[in-house]
Amino acid sequence: MRSFPVTDEIRSYAVTHGSWRPDPVVHELKVQTAELGDAAGMQIGDDQGQLLTMLARLIGARRAVEVGTFTGYSSLCIARGLAEGGSLLCCDVSVEWTAIGQRAWAAAGLADRIDLRIAPAIDTLRSLPAAQDVDLVFIDADKPSYAAYWAELVPRVRPGGLLLADNVLWSGRITDPEAADADTTALRAFNDVVASDARVEAVVLTAFDGLTIARRR
Numbered sequence: 001m002r003s004f005p006v007t008d009e010i011r012s013y014a015v016t017h018g019s020w021r022p023d024p025v026v027h028e029l030k031v032q033t034a035e036l037g038d039a040a041g042m043q044i045g046d047d048q049g050q051l052l053t054m055l056a057r058l059i060g061a062r063r064a065v066e067v068g069t070f071t072g073y074s075s076l077c078i079a080r081g082l083a084e085g086g087s088l089l090c091c092d093v094s095v096e097w098t099a100i101g102q103r104a105w106a107a108a109g110l111a112d113r114i115d116l117r118i119a120p121a122i123d124t125l126r127s128l129p130a131a132q133d134v135d136l137v138f139i140d141a142d143k144p145s146y147a148a149y150w151a152e153l154v155p156r157v158r159p160g161g162l163l164l165a166d167n168v169l170w171s172g173r174i175t176d177p178e179a180a181d182a183d184t185t186a187l188r189a190f191n192d193v194v195a196s197d198a199r200v201e202a203v204v205l206t207a208f209d210g211l212t213i214a215r216r217r
């Protein structure tokens with residue numbers, strides 16, 4: 001088994017050898033996000049963004065749901081991978097952060113594909129129709145609610161659809177016996193829920209901050 005530390009240089013090399021390289025819209029979005037200070041660390045990287053686009057393309061996603069939008073970069077990556085006529089429902093509680101995203105989506109010509117709901121995500125998800133017609137889900141919000149989001153979303157994902165959950169290895173703290181904070185504890189419980197859920201088949205990528213990819217049976 002080979003593994004090595006992924007430096008910024010390696011990540012940049014990888015991204016420039018993939019499709020969907022950062023363009024001026026993405027550059028401006030990153031500049032505005034960086035101005036937020038520490039919060040900017042919540043934004044996914046370009047390599048993960050390319051993967052989101054590719055996964056959406058691979059399954060021909062038309063209906064997608066994102067839980068945790070922040071300044072809209074992951075949403076932009078999902079939206080650009082949607083099939084013609086596709087739509088993305090975005091859930092967040094921050095008007096300030098998502099306003100940055102809305103400007104980027106408009107500049108990228110993707111605004112008409114994205115429906116932003118400002119409310120606690122659990123309320124938005126519970127208000128969705130029960131129909132099993134969602135193709136792709138990306139969970140990247142408050143960690144203690146991951147299991148509740150999962151419970152709402154799994155029944156709504158169509159067979160062959162994907163549920164993705166970010167940060168599931170939590171910078172390695174997930175296996176640190178000294179780590180007993182609420183987020184780490186919740187992520188451990190969430191990972192156990194996914195691993196024992198017979199409705200999906202799942203893999204936990206050790207890339208990024210840990211990404212679960214679960215395929216609905």
Ligand SMILES: C[S@@+](CC[C@H](N)C(=O)[O-])C[C@H]1O[C@@H](n2cnc3c(N)ncnc32)[C@H](O)[C@@H]1O
Nearest residue numbers: 042043044068070074092093120121140141142
């Ligand atoms: C890690 S950030 C999302 C990052 C984003 N996916 C990206 O890559 O740019 C988490 C987001 O979840 C949102 N959030 C936290 N608690 C929430 C809740 N209960 N309901 C909806 N959104 C929530 C925060 O406002 C924040 O924007």
